[in-house]
Amino acid sequence: MSGTVRIVGSGLLGASVGLGLRQYGVDVVVTDASRTAAQLAVEYGAGREPEASDAPVLIVVAVPPDAVAEVVAAELAAFPDAIVTDVASVKAAPLAELEALGVDLSRYVGSHPLAGRERGGPISARADLFLGRPWVVCSRPELARAAVSLVEGLALDLGAIPVEMDAVAHDESVALVSHTPQLVSTLLARRLASATDAALGLAGGGVRDVTRIASSDPALWVQILSANAATVASILRAYRDDLDEVVGALERIDEPGSRRTIAETLAGGNAGVARLPGKHGQDRRFASVVVLIEDKPGQLGRLFAELGELDINIEDFRMEHSPGAQIGIAEISVVPEMLARTVEDLTERGWRIAG
Numbered sequence: 001m002s003g004t005v006r007i008v009g010s011g012l013l014g015a016s017v018g019l020g021l022r023q024y025g026v027d028v029v030v031t032d033a034s035r036t037a038a039q040l041a042v043e044y045g046a047g048r049e050p051e052a053s054d055a056p057v058l059i060v061v062a063v064p065p066d067a068v069a070e071v072v073a074a075e076l077a078a079f080p081d082a083i084v085t086d087v088a089s090v091k092a093a094p095l096a097e098l099e100a101l102g103v104d105l106s107r108y109v110g111s112h113p114l115a116g117r118e119r120g121g122p123i124s125a126r127a128d129l130f131l132g133r134p135w136v137v138c139s140r141p142e143l144a145r146a147a148v149s150l151v152e153g154l155a156l157d158l159g160a161i162p163v164e165m166d167a168v169a170h171d172e173s174v175a176l177v178s179h180t181p182q183l184v185s186t187l188l189a190r191r192l193a194s195a196t197d198a199a200l201g202l203a204g205g206g207v208r209d210v211t212r213i214a215s216s217d218p219a220l221w222v223q224i225l226s227a228n229a230a231t232v233a234s235i236l237r238a239y240r241d242d243l244d245e246v247v248g249a250l251e252r253i254d255e256p257g258s259r260r261t262i263a264e265t266l267a268g269g270n271a272g273v274a275r276l277p278g279k280h281g282q283d284r285r286f287a288s289v290v291v292l293i294e295d296k297p298g299q300l301g302r303l304f305a306e307l308g309e310l311d312i313n314i315e316d317f318r319m320e321h322s323p324g325a326q327i328g329i330a331e332i333s334v335v336p337e338m339l340a341r342t343v344e345d346l347t348e349r350g351w352r353i354a355g
Contacts, residue, residue, distance in 0.1 A: 001024070001153060005057070006031070008071055009032055011121055012120045012122075015044065016115075017060055017154075029049070030047035040122045059079060059084045060154070061087070062086070069097035073101055073103045090174075090224060091138050091167035092170075117129070120217055133161065135158075137155065138167045175235055180235045182214075246262060289333075290329060292327055294328075306346070307346075310345045316333035317331070
């Protein structure tokens with residue numbers, strides 16, 4: 001990017017865009033309906049306060065979904081030479097609203113970085129938030145290529161991977177891989193609210209993985225789901241049908257075919273997760289080694305260093321603590337052909353391997 005970038009909205013995404021651009025010396029202006037939020041983003045280094053002489057080349061609208069169309073229209077009118085994009089997680093509804101307002105959309109390019117955290121606000125912003133993440137750019141036939149390229153350039157500068165997609169295809173896609181998982185995670189997490197302390201004390205990586213996103217902001221998600229309601233509802237109906245089938249099989253577990261139904265459902269899940277892109281977008285599965293680590297300084301660093309000495313590449317890593325014990329559980333992913341050697345070499349060096 002070159003020239004001034006104006007960011008409207010200083011929450012997690014807006015402030016993270018500012019932090020990412022500022023590390024390359026880009027002139028970034030930050031504004032927000034909340035003066036306090038904008039000032040906080042400025043103090044964290046996401047940009048500077050607006051000036052009357054500002055002439056941005058690009059405006060990034062990072063406001064809640066139900067405010068996107070109004071703010072985009074205002075920014076297009078206020079800065080007639082700027083390209084305007086937004087980073088909302090729904091694209092078709094704001095575009096339709098802008099079209100209904102009769103706004104000239106020749107300088108508007110909708111976009112959506114597939115990145116975020118469970119916590120919001122400028123205090124949670126990170127310059128590397130978008131690193132390696134897809135960033136959808138919604139091209140339209142009437143848009144000039146230069147306008148689309150400018151938004152793709154923003155994504156590239158922030159370390160993201162631009163993906164061109166139209167607004168409807170985007171909303172259908174995120175309904176499946178983002179919006180519905182949010183609800184499924186939330187519904188499972190609701191069951192934990194009334195659980196006993198004894199039951200929660202047994203919680204391991206599985207329930208933590210599934211419920212991680214359930215701590216997301218309810219107010220924001222009501223807006224997101226409202227803007228993509230029909231598509232999400234369609235997916236949930238299919239999910240409900242699958243669930244009803246499994247419930248029926250469990251209720252009649254000793255009847256012929258019930259165990260097969262459960263087995264085929266589980267196998268279907270295996271097939272689905274196998275389609276998720278792995279490291280560098282490759283469709284490749286890894287093997288896991290679970291190492292028990294003493295809960296004291298330097299142990300994790302020692303493990304990583306020794307894996308390096310053994311010329312074993314860590315493809316992925318996950319860490320959790322064992323409840324009630326001074327021990328950590330490190331799950332290391334390696335290519336399958338390195339599994340046996342990894343276990344053998346780490347054991348020889350004194351590491352305890354689970355299983």
